[in-house]
Amino acid sequence: MKINPSNKANQFEESVIREMSRVAKQYNAINLAQGFPDFPAPDFIKKYAVEAIEADINQYAVTWGSQSIREAIADKYSNLYNLKYNPEREITVCCGSTESMIASLMGTVNEGEEIIIFEPFYENYGPDAILSGAKPVFINLKAPDFTFTEDDLKKVFNKNTKAIIINTPHNPTGKVFSYQELLLIAKYCKEFDVLAITDEIYEHILYTDKPHIPIATIEGMKDRSIIINGISKTFSVTGWRIGYILAAESLSSGIRKVHDFLTVGAPAPLQEGAAKALRVGNDYYLQLKDFYFRRRDMMLKALRDVGFSCIAPEGAYYIMTSFENFGFDNDIKFTEHLIKDIGIAVVPGSSFYRKDAEDKSKFVRFCFCKKEDTLNRAIEKLQKLSK
Ligand SMILES: Cc1ncc(COP(=O)(O)O)c(C=O)c1O
Incomplete structure (x- = not known):
């Protein structure tokens, strides 16, 4: 009987991040694993979505997205x-x-073409590469400050490279790619005729004076960039499932076809809610920054006080830290200890690395997109950790 998973599905495992949420429930541990808020979404965005449902916007939207949200996105980027x-x-x-x-990769990359991924990486990119038939090639961001050099780029760019994925601000490390780094990447993209696919979902969650820079703003990059973003993190609505892509027409035409046959479209009333929310203005983004700044500092201090040697994230809402002071030689065992004995679920760092990567077992990731009360309870539990 032909009852086995496909060869592609056999090449990757279930998401460790999402599994950790299930394990957290099982052990009644505080979930600092999966990056979703445990506090309410802003009232204004909820109100807009309710209004849309009541106005009977309940049928399929235009496949590419309703006019109102596409215009709001265009205005925001402008x-x-x-x-x-x-x-x-x-x-x-x-x-x-x-x-x-996945729609961007399937709409632009051919079987066997290489895509460059910075490691550690948001875990979806591995399966995305396999599903789209691309060959992933990795640049290791070197701990503790997760940097790379021009030599690293030289080693991986070649005539078979189709795209490079840049996630800034970066999950899991909190790195914000600097203008100089982006300029360097842009130089190689232009030289080797390579696409830059950027995941900018944490664009407004920043903690230093380094701004968020879409690589598309660098000269000669707009037409070879695919910008990916969404409302999950900015408006604390990860369950709404609204994301978007900005790309030149020649790229968008392929991506749109894939998107249409994958999902037809995103939820219509939530697109209307998002369209209005995307016009909220800068004050909201500044408040969001302050909100997470407080939580970042709370968690950083608490983790350092109990003996973690964390690097402060520059953006996003995670702290990726080594745990060398606690006598564990492996991130999985340390994560199990945190969940079962301490009562806090985190993500083992190895889920952000290839199976055979050198650094892969040295880190765990804490997320801090939670109520202050949740973080305070986690901080209290952390006191049980002994070095
Ligand atoms: C870097 C990155 N990209 C994408 C996502 C998922 O975004 P969405 O909810 O829009 O699918 C996440 C969620 O944690 C993420 O960290």
Whole structure:
């Protein structure tokens, strides 16, 4: 009987991050594993979605996204980054950034072409590469500050490279790619005729004076960039599943076809809610930054006080830290100890690395997109950790 999973499905495992949420429930541990807020979404966005449902926007939207959200996205990118995209042909709304990434890869990359991924990486990119038939090639971001050199780029760019995935601000490390780093990557993209696919979902969650820079703003990059973003993190609505893609028409045309046959479209009333929310203005983004800044500092201090040697994240809402002071030689065992004995679920760092990567067992990731009360309870539990 032909009852086995496909060869592609056999090449990757279930998501460790999402598994950790299940294990957290099982042991009644505080979930600092999966990156979703445990506090309410802003009232304004909820109100907009309710209004849309009550106005009977309950049927399929246009496959590429409703006119209103595509126009709101175009205006946002024009206002914030002076990037002009035509909402009729260059913006596509998907079911989250997650679908945006797989649709972008399947719509642009051919079997066997190489895509460059910075490691550690958001775990979806591995399976995304396999599902799209791409050959992933990795650049290791070197701990403790997760940097790379021009030599690292030289080693991986070649004539078979189709794309490089850049996630900034970066999950899991909190790295924000600097202008100089992006300039260097852009130089190689232009030299080797390579696409830059950027996951910018944490664009407003920043803690230093380093700004978020879409690589598309660098000269000669707009037409070879695919910007991926979404409302999950900015508006604390990870369950709404609204993401979007900005890319030149020649790229968007392929991506839109894949998107159409993958999901037809993102939830129609939630697109309307998101469209209005995306016009919220800068004050909201500044408040969001402050909100997470407080939580980052709370967690950093607490982790350092009990003996973790953490690097402060520059953006996103995670702390990826080594645990060398606690006598464990392996991230899985340390994660089990945290869940079962201490009562806190985290993600073992190895889920952000290839199976055979050198650094892979040295880290765990804490997320801090939680109520202060949740973080305080976790901090109290952390006191049980002994060095
Ligand atoms: C880097 C990164 N990209 C994408 C996602 C998923 O985004 P979405 O909810 O829009 O699918 C996450 C969620 O944690 C993430 O960390």
